[in-house]
Each structure stands twice: as C-alpha cells, then as structure tokens.
Amino acid sequence: MRRAGPFLALVFRNRLAGFGAVVLAVIVILCLITPLLPLLPPNVTDTPNKFLRPLSEGHLLGTDHLGRDILSRLLWGTRLSLAVGFAAALVAAGFGTLIGVTAGYFGGRTDNVLMRLIDMIMAFPYILLALAIVAALGPGMLNALIAVAAVNVPFFARNIRGLSAGLAAREFIDAARLSGQGHTRIILTELLPNVLPVITVAVSTTIGWMVLETAGLSFLGLGSQPPQADLGSMLGEARAAFLTAPHVMVVPGLTIFLIVMSINLLGDGLRDALDPRLRSGALARPAPVTLIRRDGPAPVAEHPEAALEIQALSTRFEVGARVYKAVSDVSLTLGRGECLGLIGESGSGKSVTALSVTGLVASPPGVITKGAVRLSGTDLLSLPYRDLRDLRGRRIAYIFQDPLSTLHPLYRVGEQMVEAIRVHRKMPLAEARAQCIALLRTVRIPNPESRFDAYPHEMSGGMRQRIGIAMALVNDPEVIIADEPTTALDVTVQAQVLALLDELRRDRGLSILFITHDFGVVGQICDRVAVMYAGRIVEEGPTAQVLAAPAHPYTSRLIASLPAPGAGKRRLVSIPGLPPAVDRLPPGCAFAPRCHRAQQDCSAGDIALTHQGKRALRCLHPEATA
C-alpha cells in the first residue's frame, strides 16, 4: 500500500465518492459502538405501545408491531446485516480465490474442469441457487450466509482465475519453479500477494451486494429468525402492517438504501480512480462540429475563384492545461480541377487540417482558434451547423484511410452508400440503389449487384477503399478530401486506386486535396504539393519543381528517403530524430534540431513563409538549388 495516499486522494476527488465514504463510515461506526449506546433492549416486547410514531417519548424512531424500540432494533439489525454481508463476502472471496488460483496456476485440465463447474453454477439465476441451498439446509441466518456466499463464489473464482493465469506465465513464477519450490509455497508466497489487492477491491465493492442479498433472504423469512433483528427481517415483519404503520418499514428500508448507495458511490470512485481514461477525459463525446473560438474576424477572401481556400487556419487540442498546436496558420488554395498534395510525417497536422475543413476534428479536445475555410468564397467556419451539415458529403466529400474502421461494420456497404445520397436528396430506394450500383461499376468493383449487399468485413482492403471512393462520389461533390486513401493498401492496389482517382478527377472535374506521407504518391497524382512540418507549411510549389529541386531541407530529406522505382537499390536516408511534440514547440523553425543546415538564427524567432513565383518557402538557409 505504498501508493495508498495519492490513490485515496484520487478516489475522493470524486466528491460523491467522498460523500458515500462519509455516510458509510458513520453507519459502520454506529454499528461498532452499538453495544455501548444507551439503547433499549432490541427484543423486549411492549405490545400496549405498539406502532408508536417516530419522535415518540422514549422511542426516537417509534416502535414496531410488538412495541419494540425501532432505533435499537435498527442499530442491532444493521450491525448483524453488515457483519453477515462482510462475512459472506470473505467466505465467497476465500473459496473463489482457492478455485481461481488453483485453476489459473495449474491451467490445463484442472482449469478446464473447475471452470466448467463454475460455468454450471453461473447458469443459474443467482437466487434460485440460494433458495435451493436454504431449502436444503433450512431457514436461518447462518444458512442464508452460506447460500449468499456460495452463489458469489463464481464471481471471485472467474476474476482471480484470469489474473492468476496471467501471473503464472510470468518470469518470476518460472524462476520460483526452477528454484525447486513446491506449488503450495509458490502460490502462497509469489502468487497470492499479487492477487490480494484485486481481491480486496472485489470484496469491498461486493459487500453492498451481499448485504442486499442476505437482507433479501431475511425479508422472505429465510434468513434471520425471530426475534433476532436484521435489516431484511425488520422489513419483512413490517410488511404485515405497512399500510397502517409505514414508518416501521421505511426506517430499515431507507437504511438498506443508504448503505447500498454509499457503497455504490464509493465503488464508482474506486473505478474512476483505476481507469486512466476517465481521468484524461478521453471518454468525452465528440461534438457534431469542432468547437470554433476565433479571437478575431474571419480573414477576407483572397481567391474567391478557387474551389477551396484555407486561410491562416489554426487548430489545437486542449487537454487539461496542455495545448497541442496541431495546425498553425496554414493557408492553402485548391484551384478548380486541381489536385493539391499535402504531405508530412504522422503528427505533422495534415489530417487535422483536412478534418478542420468541415469541422470534423473531435471536440473536445479540438478547437479551431483562427482562420477561415472558404468553399467558393463562403466561410464554412461561420456557417450555422445545419448549413455546414448540408454541405458535408454533398459539396465536400471525404475519402478516409483504412475503410475497415471508417465504414460502419454492421451495415451493408450498399446501405451506407444509399444513406449518403438520401440524407441530402429525396430519392426512391430503387433509384438510389441503381445509382450506387452504377458508381460501384465506375470504381471497378466486380459483381457490383452482389457486392452492394456485402458487409465491410467481407471485402478486401482494396475493395473497401473503392467503396470509400464510390461513397464520396455519390452526390457529385465539388471538392474531395482524400486522407491517406492508399496508405493501408499494398503497392499494386495502391497504383490502381491512384489511377482510378486520377481518372475520376479528369472525368468529373473534381478538385482534390490529397493528404499523404508518401512523395511517390504525390508524384503520381498531384499538380502541386504543400509540405507540412509540426503544424506549419514549410514549402509549397508545383510537384515537378519541388521534386526536382526541393528547397527546404526537410522536403529534400523526405524526397531522399523515397526509394525511386526502377532505380534499383538506392540508399534509404531516414531523417534523424523525431518530430517535436506540438505542445512544446521550439521558437523559430521546428525542424532546426533535426536539420543538417541549421544555424543559430534558425531558432531565434518566427520565420515567415516567403513566396517566389509559384513556390513558397519557410527557411533561412535553403538547399542550394541548381
């Protein structure tokens, strides 16, 4: 328990868990000191004074049907209920651990037999088994305890078995075996200490459950026998007259409720503290549109004739106090019918740029803080959600990487294509189907009629990518944003898909923003290329010029790392170092630490993107151009 302090602090950061802990502590303390309190004896009857209301003289919570003091019975009853619940949890954990550790440690046949047995027991709705046990042994508190413990053994056995099977395969157990220690000794000294924390957590989270189950059996008259009080039997006895004297029933009922609730709250706190994802906020639901929080007005359009104009776009991720500047001041212009490549390593911000166009960056944590995205002159970032949504898929369509995860796994591909049409246009199903099948033929899917009814997992990667392309085309968009559409494919399929995209572009006059990390792909399809590094554009220009004479050292390294097709074995130059983390960008050029041409002034301050003819560059010491 070295880390108990911070861990408890984590649990209590959840205020409700703290509340649960306090309530539970008060109840437990009251139970512990019950024998010391000046209470009336719990089992002494006083029938003339039966059913006294709460706050009566001498009876703070009133009396029950035999005139017994409810407060006294409540405290003694809670004491018994908690004790039995705790005991049942311990017994269940004990036997469960024994079975689980044996099965997990020995594995093989022992494991098989024990776990089949556990499965059998779990085939029962739990109370049936408990009822059968009580039926055989006869009603009574001890037998109820045995029954409740027995039905909960499988829960512990299963959890502990999984854990010990994992541990048994670890080196330190092997080491102990090789040193000649006996099985019992290994289990007791090596295995058990490692599963004990889990057992402790499991016991503490199931006690509430055990208390409730024993109370249930007592309520049915199968647990504690008169005159002995526990919470369940108090409720059960109160049932006979609960219409006339509801307080006799409400007092123990509320107490059970409080106990179970506080244990639940505490359990939630424990679970949250143990699950790192909850702490980092990674389970937040992404909003339909990226959060837009621009500090100034949108920049004025400069190229209204362009299909798509991205102006000084900045997108960042805000995780707690950290700010990751994924995209900083990126400006791109995509002409009509043009294919513009956006290239960079993973983490350079190219995909975030692409997703920012129609507000598809997950928020939280994504925020667009600056700039504009203009589709034929209209700023998409200023549009209300309804108008933006109407644009998505109709005028701007995406082709994503890895269609196995980007297509819905449970709908047929045809259904998904038809949906893409019908969210924008009213169209009879048969007509939509015919259109989609025609498109499947266009992207050269064999047997399109039967493929229409296939599920994504039934197709090959190349086929799925074609589906993704066909789905982007269903509404005849002006702009296609292709986010690494060929990365997941092998080389031949990649070439086919690229040829297809190029052909479609020419046939349909599409404007394509093509995101990739591969200069080879850029060379095959893009008219112009922009190179991104650490969230910024570092170089831009016509593909042929940039490929022939890269000016930025980063670009030249990227090109050099490319194996030239047909050139035989060429040395692969990888770029030393890693891209910087975008929450701690160095001043000046972010590539400087990895750059062989870097000088002192590179890291001095911001370097502007300078335009020269069709090319642009953000570098103080560019490669010597021929």
Place this chain on the structure above:
Amino acid sequence: MGRYILYRLISAVPVVLGITVIVFFIMSLIPGDPATAILGAYASPENVAKLNRDLGLDRPMVARYFIWLGNLLTGDFGRSFSLNRPVLDEITERFSATLVLAGVSLVLCAVIGIAAGVVSAARQFGWQDKAITFAVLIGISVPSFFLGMLLILTFAVNLRWLPVSGMYEIYGGRTLWDLARHLVLPATALAAVATGVVARLSRSAMLEVLRQDFIRTARAKGVAERGVIWRHALRAAMVSIIPVLGIQAGFVLSGAVYVEVVFQWPGVGRMLVEAILKRDLLLVQGGVTFVAACYVLFNILVDVAQSLIDPRIKA
C-alpha cells in the same frame, strides 16, 4: 442460422444436465432423512419407510439421481405434498405468471434503460445527463422489495390509482386491461435496478462508440446528429448492450421472487418461498430445475439475437 441455433441447443444439453446434478447434490445436503424432512417430525415410521420406498430414497445416491432424471425426462416432476397436485402442473401455471411479470420488466428495463443511456451519452455533462445519472444511482441502490412497498403505499393506497396486489381482480373477467393495471407497480419495482444498470452500461457503450472512426464518416456524409446517435452509434453499441440484457434477465428473474412476495403475484418465485417454508422439497427441486433450464434456453435466444445484430459473428 438454423444450424447455429441447433448447435447452441445441443451444446446446452450438458449445461442443463449439470444443473440437474447441482440441484440434486444440493438437495441431498438435507440433514437427516429426506423422507422425515418431507413428512415432518411427527410422521409415523411406517409412512417414512413407505415414502422412502416410493421415492426410491432407499437406493444409493447415483441410482437415485438417474431415477429422478429419468422421471424428469418423462415429465414426471413428482407430486407436491402441500398442494397435492403434480409439481409440473403447478410450476407451469406459476411460471407463466412469472414470465408475464419478468418479461414486461425486462422489456421496460431494455427500452427505458437504453433510451436513458443514449440520451445521457448524447447530452454528456448536460443537465439531462446529470439527471439521468442521479436517477440511475437511486435506481440501482433501492432494494426492489422496499421500492415495491413504497409504490403500493403511494400509488395504490394514497392515490388509489392502481390495485394493491395480485394479478387480476378476484371478481373480474381476467381482461388484458385488468392485467395491465395490476402489472404497472410490480413491473416498475422489478425493473428499477436493471434499468439503472442497463442505462449506465448503454451510456458508456455509446461514449465508446461515438469516438470511433465510422461515426466521423457518418458525420462527413452529412448525416444529421439524430441519425448519427440512433442509427449509427446505437446500432454499434447494441453489440455490447445485448449480452448485458441477457445477464440482467437473470437478475430480473431473481428479483421477481421478492416482487412476487410483496405484490402477492402468483408466480413461481413466491411458490418457491412458500414451498421452502412448508418444506415441500419436491416442489423446490422441480421448480429450481425447471426455471434454471428455461434460463439456459433464454440465454441461447440472447446469443441468437446477438448474431442477428452483428453480421461479423459467424452464424
């Protein structure tokens, strides 16, 4: 699909056999002579000996098990001494009442629980989410037998909206309307905990799914948020919600015992409790075996439903 169902049915046979073994084993734990336990302490020795012979109790345990099993397979569950009628007749009659109650509760908990979970996830951290989370906490913490009594007190006694207990009016035509009125309170009491659990799980399953890539694809297609949530996300979340519904069915069936007692519902749960208190062991033995076997069948149904919703499961 037919093959899959057949395969699941065949693989359920050993489970059901295991259930009979466990029940038989537990029942053989009865301290002392079973015949005395059945007939009571004041039975004459001749009667005890006769019953032992009639029930085959003088044979060894393994032989007794197979005799019992053989009888079960021919539909002979024995005769209840306290009710003086065949155990199977009583069980089927009572079990149908339980099925109505538990079935309605399960549907309630599935519909309300999933809807609440989806709304909670869609409005994460909003007031709806907070209200639902609070209601869920109350729901999963309140014992069904306590909630049942509170409901009776409020809606049957004070407000007089609904009947206090039972399944039908004593002098009535046993109409569906009458049954529905009698069902509202017990079904609510029974569904409360399961609804909370289902809502909780649905919420986290939805949050998990909403971060997946195919949700982003749906948004990129221009699907409205309502369609994203209910058509895309919920469909995928159902894959993890359905098994939990199966587990909850077991808890609902268990909770039915308490609710049947509180509401005087003529179901199999109340029958078992009464049988235990009257030491009618054949009735207990038969009832437990029968209900457990039905539960196994139900779980097969859940798996079949799962394979229908998820085409990736090879049926």
